[in-house]
Amino acid sequence: MYVVGQYPRFLIAHWKFLQTVVNKLFEFMHEKFPGVQEMACETFVKLAQKCKRKFVQRHQGEDIMFLERILRNLKSNISDLEPAHIHVFYEGVGYMIQAALPADQERLLQMLMSMPNTKWQAIMSHAAQNVQSLADTIVLKELTNILKTNVATCKSVGHAFIHQMKFIFRDMLSVYKAYSQFISDEIQKIGTRAASHSNVRAMRAIKRETLKLVEMFIANTDDTQMLVTSFLPPLLDATLGDYKASVPDAKDPQVLTLLSVAMDKLQTAIDHYLPTILEYVLECTLPMITTNFEDYPEHRMNLFTLLKSINKNCFQSFLHIPPNGFKLIVDSILWALKHTHRNIFETGLGILQDMLSNIEHLNNDGLRNEFYSKFYIPILDDVLYIYTDTLHQSGFKMQTTIIHHLLYVIATNKITVPLTENQQVPNDLFVKKHIHDILIESFNNLNSQYLQQFIITLFGYIHQEKEFTNCLRDFLVTLREYQGEEVDTSDLFFEEKQRKELEQREIRAAVPGLDSVVVNEFAPSQDDDVV
Structure with a gap:
């Protein structure tokens, strides 16, 4: 099974052999020896992904596409599989449906989902008569498996899953709301420890699978207008209120x-x-x-x-x-x-x-000034704090970019409102003094004159980003020396190290034979349906 999965090009070129391999995989799906079913399902998914178009074509001498044969024998093929393996199987068939003609996709998807949908309808019918039936242990288990089957199928089918989503969406949100109410009632009865009870955990698992399915569907669909008008309002209605009202341990x-x-x-x-x-x-x-x-x-x-x-x-x-x-x-x-x-x-x-x-x-100076007047100093203070803190040294590159931006808008007079209550003090002088005071307060062993010179130099390099970065880096190294700390400063030079490695690779690549690349012409292709 492993070997045949490595050569999709060969299988694409030899349909009869591919057909034989897949039929053999179906036999292995009934094998009870440990690991065989798992490998059979994984190989099936791999072949479905790489050779998907072959399964939805009508080949010579065949009256229907091979995928339809798979779907007609679906119950038999998966009868001995564990739920986790069934989900993998459904994902594989989903790749085939994705490759089918749009006119065939809805019919094929209905055939694939007929068994889980039948179970779903039965559960919904009982719930309509007695909502407490949703709390039954067997129902909880069945709903979890049905939703996981839908998630696996949605992952591979793509946009065409909209036909299935329309079928279960409303009922799925009703189930979500029902379980939200069940969980809330349990917590009100016995307190927050209810969140750890097995039945509540099972209900939360169903809610998570619901969210995962909708998330997958949104990511895969192409019709954004349909999402906004038909799916988003009821989705937000079901999820937002529940999230806000839930106790912290029950917020998903x-x-x-x-x-x-x-x-x-x-x-x-x-x-x-x-x-x-x-x-x-x-x-x-x-x-x-x-x-x-x-x-x-x-x-x-x-x-x-x-x-x-x-x-x-x-x-x-x-x-x-x-x-x-x-x-x-x-x-x-x-x-x-x-x-x-x-x-x-x-x-x-x-x-x-x-x-x-x-x-x-922004093309709105008023909004820009309003933002900076409220948040410039808090942002500057916190960025300076993490810039001088060894715990956040790995973020040096982004810290440098942010500090440069904050000083640049001051040096170039992008902010036209005063940042201090004393409107007579220009913003550049105020910010320079503020930086000095913040640093001298945090590191009182630093020399005030040295700090003043550092700040002047920093503003002097405002149009030279490389020198600006070097100035900030040198200050950090000096700061560590003043504190007598032995701290790894390699993160401060990470960008330069990357640049040197790139230059070395370019030099090697420029010399014929020095940086040769070995190509295995027999390696399996990543292309789909290439003969």
């Missing part, structure tokens, strides 16, 4: 991931919902993650990923939300900068860098 971080994907996909089309999203998500998540740096790690990362998506795709709407809401966003970003987890503080730096760039490109 997958909601934040789903919103990030929706932002990236719909961009400005989702502007109308942005204030609601921020109200229901940001205000209740921040208290969970700002008490310390350890609790709710998934919520932390997913929240900052969401802010990154909003900043990238809906920045103009960002500026028109209520002032308190925008301040909450900036405070969230500044909190991320100081986080000890590298992924989070680097994400925060990236968001701040993009935000400052967006502010710079």
Whole structure:
């Protein structure tokens, strides 16, 4: 099985052999020897991915496409498979359906999903008569498997999954709401410890699979207008209120991931919902993650990923939300900068860098001045804090870019409103003194004259970014020496190291034979359907 999976080109060129191999895989799917079924399903997915068009063609001497034969024998083929293997099988068939003609995709998808849909309808029918039936242990298990089957299929089918999504979407959200209510009732009865009970965990697993399926569907579909008009309103209605009302331990971080994907996909089309999203998500998540740096790690990362998506795709709407809401966003970003987890503080730096760039490109001087008058000093203070903190040294490159931007807008008079209450003091003098005071307060063993000269030199290099970076780096090295610390400063020179390695590779590549590349002409192709 492993060997045949390595040569898709050969199989594409020899249909009869490919057909024989797949039929043999179906036999192996009934084999009870440990590991055989798993390998058979994995090989099936690989062949379905690489040779998918061969399965939806009508070959000589055959009255129907081979995929239809697979679907007609679906129940028999998967009868001995474990649920996890069935999900892999469905993913493989999904790749084949993706390669079919659009006119055939809906019919083929209905054939594939007939068994899980029959179970789904039966469960929904019982739930319509008695919603408590959804709390049954067997029903919980069946719903989890049905949703995982849908997720696997959606992953490979792509946009055509819309036909299946229309079939289950409304009922799926009703189930989501029902389980939200069940969980809320349990927590009200016995307290937050209910979140760890097996039945509640099973309900939350179904909610997560629901969110994962919708997320996958949004990412794969091409019809954004349909998403905005038909899917987004009921989706937000089901998820946002539940997320806000849930106790912290029951808030699902997958909601934040789903919103990030929706932002990236719909961009400005989702502007109308942005204030609601921020109200229901940001205000209740921040208290969970700002008490310390350890609790709710998934919520932390997913929240900052969401802010990154909003900043990238809906920045103009960002500026028109209520002032308190925008301040909450900036405070969230500044909190991320100081986080000890590298992924989070680097994400925060990236968001701040993009935000400052967006502010710079605004055609509205009033909005730009309003932003800087409120947030310039807090941003400068926190960036200087992490710049001089050894825990955040790996973010030196982005820190340098942000500091350069902050000083550049001062040196070039981009900010036309005073940053201090004393309007007689020019902004450049105020900022220079502020930087001096911040650093001398944090490192009182530094010489005041040395600091003044450093700040003057830094502003002098404002139009020479390389020298500006070197000046900041030299100051950090000097700072470590003043403190008598032995700290690894390799992160400060990471960019130069990369540049030197690139130069060395280019030199080697320029000399014939020195940097030869061995090509294996028999290596399996990554191309699809190439004979």
